[in-house]
Amino acid sequence: xxSRGTRGLIESLVADLPPxxxxxxxxxxxxxxxxxxxxxxxxxxxxxxxxxxxxxxxTASWGVGIVVLGLGLAAFCGAIxxxxxxxPGRETLGRVTRCLAxxxxxxxSAIALASSVTGVDGGAGMPIHLDGLCFSKAxxxxxxxxxxxxxxxxxxxxxxxxxxxAIALVGAFGLGALTVHLVCPLPGARHMxxxxxxxxxxxxxxxxxxxxxxxxxFAR
Amino acid sequence: MAAAQAGDxxxxxxxxxxxxxVLRGLVRARVRDSGxxxxxxxxxxxxxxxxxxxxxxxxxxxxxxxxxxxNAVVDSFRQVGRRLEREVGVxxxxxxxxxxxxxxxxxxxxxxxxxxxxxxxxxxxxQAVELIQLQGLSVAEAAxxxxxxxxxxxxxxxxxYKALRRALAGVDH
Numbered sequence: 001x002x003s004r005g006t007r008g009l010i011e012s013l014v015a016d017l018p019p020x021x022x023x024x025x026x027x028x029x030x031x032x033x034x035x036x037x038x039x040x041x042x043x044x045x046x047x048x049x050x051x052x053x054x055x056x057x058x059t060a061s062w063g064v065g066i067v068v069l070g071l072g073l074a075a076f077c078g079a080i081x082x083x084x085x086x087x088p089g090r091e092t093l094g095r096v097t098r099c100l101a102x103x104x105x106x107x108x109s110a111i112a113l114a115s116s117v118t119g120v121d122g123g124a125g126m127p128i129h130l131d132g133l134c135f136s137k138a139x140x141x142x143x144x145x146x147x148x149x150x151x152x153x154x155x156x157x158x159x160x161x162x163x164x165x166a167i168a169l170v171g172a173f174g175l176g177a178l179t180v181h182l183v184c185p186l187p188g189a190r191h192m193x194x195x196x197x198x199x200x201x202x203x204x205x206x207x208x209x210x211x212x213x214x215x216x217x218f219a220r
Numbered sequence: 221m222a223a224a225q226a227g228d229x230x231x232x233x234x235x236x237x238x239x240x241x242v243l244r245g246l247v248r249a250r251v252r253d254s255g256x257x258x259x260x261x262x263x264x265x266x267x268x269x270x271x272x273x274x275x276x277x278x279x280x281x282x283x284x285x286x287x288x289x290x291n292a293v294v295d296s297f298r299q300v301g302r303r304l305e306r307e308v309g310v311x312x313x314x315x316x317x318x319x320x321x322x323x324x325x326x327x328x329x330x331x332x333x334x335x336x337x338x339x340x341x342x343x344x345x346x347q348a349v350e351l352i353q354l355q356g357l358s359v360a361e362a363a364x365x366x367x368x369x370x371x372x373x374x375x376x377x378x379x380x381y382k383a384l385r386r387a388l389a390g391v392d393h
Contacts, residue, residue: 005361009262010236012364013269019227020273087274088291089284157271159291 037145070108077101078171085164086156115189134195146172165211169204267292337387345380
């Protein structure tokens with residue numbers, strides 16, 4: 001009875017079979033996301049105008065350098081892991097990049113937190129609204145590349161909606177935070193922690209449930 | 221699969237029939253009951269159908285297929301678990317009624333009380349209960365007969381079971 005039902009199901013699946021548009025390769029989708037990020041970065045850099053000592057700041061302090069590295073890992077590996085989450089058969093790549101992204105974000109946050117608590121990296125007297133300003137800029141900068149990343153994820157076939165949503169959000173907002181961190185001239189570990197690293201952490205926590213439910217509904 | 225993505229029904233049928241023994245082996249390694257295993261196999265086939273746009277011809281087919289099958293099996297276990305928690309089969313419904321109202325197992329006919337309770341259900345709920353519990357169809361088969369999605373059919377059946385329980389409990393009291 002049920003075996004005949006399986007044959008019947010196959011017949012119903014192949015009946016009036018419409019052609020489907022194949023999902024582009026992971027490499028192609030990643031290239032689009034990164035191109036949007038580069039365009040975003042250049043536009044932001046041009047809008048900001050000349051920034052004194054921006055590049056020197058990145059190399060002068062080891063704390064800033066570690067945050068660049070950590071945010072870079074979170075952004076790029078998170079983006080790869082987010083895209084891989086919608087592609088069956090790419091689980092190993094997804095697992096490795098997810099671990100690297102979380103490791104980068106966690107390590108950078110831990111270093112920034114430790115520097116902030118011990119006061120090693122200066123900037124303690126800076127007004128707190130400047131942290132909020134960079135936080136909101138990081139979210140704005142994430143809209144274009146991050147939005148593309150989330151759309152690509154929705155086009156795929158997501159196996160674990162909640163964890164896929166979490167890592168995609170880390171990647172998406174990591175890209176925005178990285179843009180801000182590379183351009184921002186403000187010093188201080190607390191500023192980096194709240195204004196730059198805070199965006200991927202807070203936004204992935206806030207967006208986890210809505211995006212997870214969206215993926216469960218539309219990407220399965 | 222590349223041909224299936226282009227809409228070639230014959231190639232797609234051939235592919236699904238070719239992978240069917242592999243899927244059955246994969247599922248039956250985890251599900252002992254053959255009826256339940258066949259339900260899971262059907263869920264895996266539905267998942268493959270829905271995810272067919274994600275296959276890339278330059279990538280190997282095996283890992284793609286196994287990833288979808290593995291997750292569809294896990295999803296099926298979750299669904300079955302939820303169904304067992306929520307639904308009550310005919311045997312359980314019979315237990316709610318008085319002993320004399322139980323369905324005689326040897327001729328397969330319904331007891332008058334159960335028949336009366338079934339008739340009191342809304343048409344769509346009654347159809348869902350009859351297709352699954354009395355005609356023995358799987359959820360996918362019953363959904364195809366009722367021309368609704370599997371999810372909608374499960375909801376109708378679930379509501380039907382609850383209404384039946386209420387109706388039978390009311391008859392007893």
